Amino acid sequence: EAGVVQSPRYKIIEKKQPVAFWCNPISGHNTLYWYLQNLGQGPELLIRYENEEAVDDSQLPKDRFSAERLKGVDSTLKIQPAELGDSAVYLCASSLGFASGSYNEQFFGPGTRLTVL
Amino acid sequence: RKEVEQDPGPFNVPEGATVAFNCTYSNSASQSFFWYRQDCRKEPKLLMSVYSSGNEDGRFTAQLNRASQYISLLIRDSKLSDSATYLCVGSGSARQLTFGSGTQLTVLP
Numbered sequence: 001e002a003g004v005v006q007s008p009r010y011k012i013i014e015k016k017q018p019v020a021f022w023c024n025p026i027s028g029h030n031t032l033y034w035y036l037q038n039l040g041q042g043p044e045l046l047i048r049y050e051n052e053e054a055v056d057d058s059q060l061p062k063d064r065f066s067a068e069r070l071k072g073v074d075s076t077l078k079i080q081p082a083e084l085g086d087s088a089v090y091l092c093a094s095s096l097g098f099a100s101g102s103y104n105e106q107f108f109g110p111g112t113r114l115t116v117l
Numbered sequence: 118r119k120e121v122e123q124d125p126g127p128f129n130v131p132e133g134a135t136v137a138f139n140c141t142y143s144n145s146a147s148q149s150f151f152w153y154r155q156d157c158r159k160e161p162k163l164l165m166s167v168y169s170s171g172n173e174d175g176r177f178t179a180q181l182n183r184a185s186q187y188i189s190l191l192i193r194d195s196k197l198s199d200s201a202t203y204l205c206v207g208s209g210s211a212r213q214l215t216f217g218s219g220t221q222l223t224v225l226p
Contacts, residue, residue, distance in 0.1 A: 040219075041218050041219075042121075042206075042216025042219055043214075044216070045213060056213060091161075105163050106163070106214065108161050109160060110159070110160050
């Protein structure tokens with residue numbers, strides 16, 4: 001079974017340019033997450049979707065970041081305009097829908113490594 | 118103060134050694150805890166969940182102490198393939214995962 005797919009794997013852009021990342025979760029996983037990981041740090045949640053609804057976007061810098069999951073399957077994360085400090089790895093993860101009182105393992109994609117020059 | 122804190126290491130140990138990682142968390146409302154493993158330039162993967170009673174999976178033993186808000190991971194008989202970064206993770210009522218910064222382990226031949 002295919003895991004979480006992300007593209008592109010690497011992206012190099014100049015500051016002030018827009019950039020978009022794409023994620024296709026594991027089939028049947030209703031919950032999708034976007035994380036940001038800086039070097040030497042753990043992943044930090046940017047946004048969580050339950051199907052097509054963004055249920056937690058409190059950590060998403062909404063002045064420049066946006067995300068969508070229109071049909072409740074794949075998702076796109078966009079940055080416009082990019083800044084030097086946005087250089088990081090952007091990870092997508094998915095899990096089965098939240099079942100009351102249980103934890104569903106999150107499966108991560110390989111990430112997109114963004115470099116802003 | 119970070120919600121989940123870990124000693125970043127690096128821990129350099131010889132093959133066959135026993136090594137222990139510690140982690141503390143500040144959010145007493147955290148309900149579930151995990152250890153994730155992340156290889157260099159790869160994605161994190163769940164290693165094991167952590168239960169108050171302590172749990173073991175082969176050479177790996179995890180322990181949770183809620184009174185001290187402390188989590189540990191013990192690796193026995195270290196293998197070269199255990200070299201990775203180990204992320205301590207807490208989960209609150211919203212099942213949102215909060216990751217520590219990770220502890221880097223290198224097992225030397």
